[in-house]
Amino acid sequence: MFTALRGCPRLLSTTTRCFSLLPRLQWVSRASEGRGSSRTPDRKCSAKHFNVPPSAEYIARVTGIPTMAKLPYQDTADGLDAAFIGVPIDTGTAYRPGARFGPRQIRMESAVLRSYNSGTRAAPYESLVVADIGDVNVNVYDLKDTCRRIRETYRKVLASGCIPLTMGGDHTISYPILQAVAEKYGPVGLIHVDAHPDTSDVVLGEKIGNATPFRRCVEDGLLDCKRVVQIGLRGSAYSADSFEWSRAQGFRVVQVEECWFKSLAPLMDEVRSQMGSGPVYMSFDIDALDPSFAPGTGVPEIAGLTSIQGVEIIRGCRGLSLVGCDLVEVSPPYDTTGNTAVTAVNLLFEMLCVLPNMKYY
Numbered sequence: 061m062f063t064a065l066r067g068c069p070r071l072l073s074t075t076t077r078c079f080s081l082l083p084r085l086q087w088v089s090r091a092s093e094g095r096g097s098s099r100t101p102d103r104k105c106s107a108k109h110f111n112v113p114p115s116a117e118y119i120a121r122v123t124g125i126p127t128m129a130k131l132p133y134q135d136t137a138d139g140l141d142a143a144f145i146g147v148p149i150d151t152g153t154a155y156r157p158g159a160r161f162g163p164r165q166i167r168m169e170s171a172v173l174r175s176y177n178s179g180t181r182a183a184p185y186e187s188l189v190v191a192d193i194g195d196v197n198v199n200v201y202d203l204k205d206t207c208r209r210i211r212e213t214y215r216k217v218l219a220s221g222c223i224p225l226t227m228g229g230d231h232t233i234s235y236p237i238l239q240a241v242a243e244k245y246g247p248v249g250l251i252h253v254d255a256h257p258d259t260s261d262v263v264l265g266e267k268i269g270n271a272t273p274f275r276r277c278v279e280d281g282l283l284d285c286k287r288v289v290q291i292g293l294r295g296s297a298y299s300a301d302s303f304e305w306s307r308a309q310g311f312r313v314v315q316v317e318e319c320w321f322k323s324l325a326p327l328m329d330e331v332r333s334q335m336g337s338g339p340v341y342m343s344f345d346i347d348a349l350d351p352s353f354a355p356g357t358g359v360p361e362i363a364g365l366t367s368i369q370g371v372e373i374i375r376g377c378r379g380l381s382l383v384g385c386d387l388v389e390v391s392p393p394y395d396t397t398g399n400t401a402v403t404a405v406n407l408l409f410e411m412l413c414v415l416p417n418m419k420y421y
């Protein structure tokens with residue numbers, strides 16, 4: 061409705077003053093937008109009907125039910141090009157808990173988002189039909205059952221042709237998500253941004269947890285190992301050659317020391333060449349960023365990437381055949397300012413803005 065009214069400021073101000081109409085102004089649904097050609101006056105890219113979040117120019121940020129980016133909620137991925145989906149678990153966390161509250165906090169802080177990317181001039185809501193499809197109904201008592209539920213949910217999401225943008229949740233979730241992704245696409249390229257390789261074999265006797273997902277992915281043949289890059293790895297380790305297993309699989313390992321004091325745009329030129337035209341999944345652990353930017357996370361490590369470098373990595377994925385993205389390990393109880401979640405919100409928006417078929421002004 062907002063878009064329909066954009067060209068009619070007098071009508072808009074009259075309408076927004078009318079409190080009884082506010083709930084209807086929260087979202088522009090595809091269903092309502094289709095009624096009458098005047099409702100899409102300034103869209104040039106497609107005849108599709110899009111979901112457009114309300115603008116804070118007219119609808120106060122603090123109003124409404126907090127879906128991701130103030131998009132409409134729907135309970136399946138049907139009809140969507142991309143969907144935000146939460147996986148609220150921290151039962152795979154080896155250290156600080158709290159990531160089960162990540163999706164809720166990300167949604168709440170996402171009220172800060174606007175509809176366009178001023179840096180790249182991406183117009184995601186003129187390009188793709190996007191919605192928030194809620195959370196996977198996890199089993200908080202049983203991590204393996206949770207993995208089964210994630211896998212089955214993502215099978216359905218992917219079968220509908222939708223690209224999932226996942227809000228974690230601890231990093232365990234990338235394994236069952238990639239099981240579903242590889243079922244559809246075969247072994248995929250992976251851009252893994254993290255302080256840690258997450259390639260342990262067994263931790264405390266367990267094969268499934270937030271330190272093991274990418275070891276399991278390799279064992280299951282889910283990754284095209286020559287098209288895997290791990291960026292931002294650092295910290296104290298259990299041995300001196302902690303990243304050797306990754307290199308032995310054919311992964312490119314970019315330790316954080318290679319990232320210090322420089323733009324990562326040149327690195328991403330190389331990563332795009334490495335990924336080629338095949339399907340690529342992006343997994344972004346918020347702990348890749350320095351704890352000064354993102355303290356609210358499970359296993360913080362100092363001397364990490366800057367927020368700017370995080371954005372450069374994601375913007376450097378433009379042009380790739382991204383088939384899914386996740387942003388994991390936001391732990392709101394340790395996020396005393398909320399800025400870790402705000403950072404996660406903006407990184408997820410940047411992910412949305414590099415998906416295939418994006419329109420840029």
Ligand SMILES: [Mn+2]
Pocket residue numbers: 231254255256258270345389
């Ligand atoms: Mn991780």
